[in-house]
Amino acid sequence: xxxxxxxxxxxxxxxxxxxxxxxxxxxxxxxxxxxxxxxxxxxxxxxxxxxxxxxxxxxxxxxxxxxxxxxxxxxxxxxxxxxxxxxxxxxxxxxxxxxxxxxxxxxxxxxxxxxxxxxxxxxxxxxxxxxxxxxxxxxxxxxxxxxxxxxxxxxxxxxxxxxxxxxxxxxxxxxxxxxxxxxxxxxxxxxxxxxxxxxxxxxxxxxxxxxxxxxxxxxxxxxxxxxxxxxxxxxxxxxxxxxxxxxxxxxxxxxxxxxxxxxxxxxxxxxxxxxxxxxxxxxxxx
Numbered sequence: 007x008x009x010x011x012x013x014x015x016x017x018x019x020x021x022x023x024x025x026x027x028x029x030x031x032x033x034x035x036x037x038x039x040x041x042x043x044x045x046x047x048x049x050x051x052x053x054x055x056x057x058x059x060x061x062x063x064x065x066x067x068x069x070x071x072x073x074x075x076x077x078x079x080x081x082x083x084x085x086x087x088x089x090x091x092x093x094x095x096x097x098x099x100x101x102x103x104x105x106x107x108x109x110x111x112x113x114x115x116x117x118x119x120x121x122x123x124x125x126x127x128x129x130x131x132x133x134x135x136x137x138x139x140x141x142x143x144x145x146x147x148x149x150x151x152x153x154x155x156x157x158x159x160x161x162x163x164x165x166x167x168x169x170x171x172x173x174x175x176x177x178x179x180x181x182x183x184x185x186x187x188x189x190x191x192x193x194x195x196x197x198x199x200x201x202x203x204x205x206x207x208x209x210x211x212x213x214x215x216x217x218x219x220x221x222x223x224x225x226x227x228x229x230x231x232x233x234x235x236x237x238x239x240x241x242x243x244x245x246x247x248x249x250x251x252x253x254x255x256x257x258x259x260x261x262x263x264x265x266x267x268x269x270x271x272x273x274x275x276x277x278x279x280x281x282x283x284x285x286x287x288x289x290x291x292x
Contacts, residue, residue, distance in 0.1 A: 007052060008097040010192065015040060015092055020099060026050045028089065042067050042090020057081040066090065071133040071212055083191035084205030097192035104190050105199040108179045127173050127217045134211030147171045149208065161209030178217060
């Protein structure tokens with residue numbers, strides 16, 4: 007995974023599996039300065055299960071896609087995280103991971119016929135005016151600001167027929183219609199082959215591509231490339247190393263790897279033996 011700072015507070019940074027802390031302190035995996043950024047602001051944990059954000063300073067302002075986060079949030083590619091005044095975006099390792107070799111347009115059915123097609127693909131609003139709403143893609147969904155758009159968005163730079171999301175022979179496609187660009191998982195592009203779980207961003211409006219039964223883009227391939235694969239303005243963080251306390255106690259109880267539970271069972275067994283001995287002694291006296 008790549009962390010990209012749109013305001014260029016620092017170069018893009020590759021993050022591998024494990025934990026990465028972000029804040030102003032020098033001992034963070036990613037050190038960034040800015041108004042409202044705490045010394046130890048957030049922690050990112052990357053695993054096979056996904057990307058988890060934990061807020062480390064409850065007094066610090068943290069937002070995901072303009073919505074406040076107090077403790078934890080599950081993130082996906084394309085999300086914008088704001089630490090005080092400093093935003094960053096989660097992106098794939100390479101911009102080229104978003105394929106743009108889309109198939110040619112399919113023959114267009116009449117609007118009435120398309121309206122009655124079953125929706126294999128849905129767009130779920132993550133932010134903006136369509137937050138929480140579900141938009142079905144029945145063959146072809148035109149996105150734009152004009153009256154002919156199926157999904158109308160009032161965004162700066164949005165043209166009347168900006169782009170289309172299409173479902174063509176089992177492939178989900180983003181197609182440019184009017185020389186515009188869209189962000190797919192944080193990567194600016196015109197055309198793209200989409201997968202379930204991808205995020206589309208049109209200005210302030212963000213949508214999650216939902217397609218039950220379709221494969222999702224892997225979010226656990228981070229760290230699989232060498233430093234030579236990336237441009238000079240991309241840096242890499244070290245693989246997370248647990249502290250001595252956490253290494254000795256993954257559960258946070260201060261005991262090494264289950265030793266606390268074993269000690270309890272030994273105490274219970276010893277207490278039972280002592281109790282049995284006392285009972286025999288008492289019976290012998292009587």
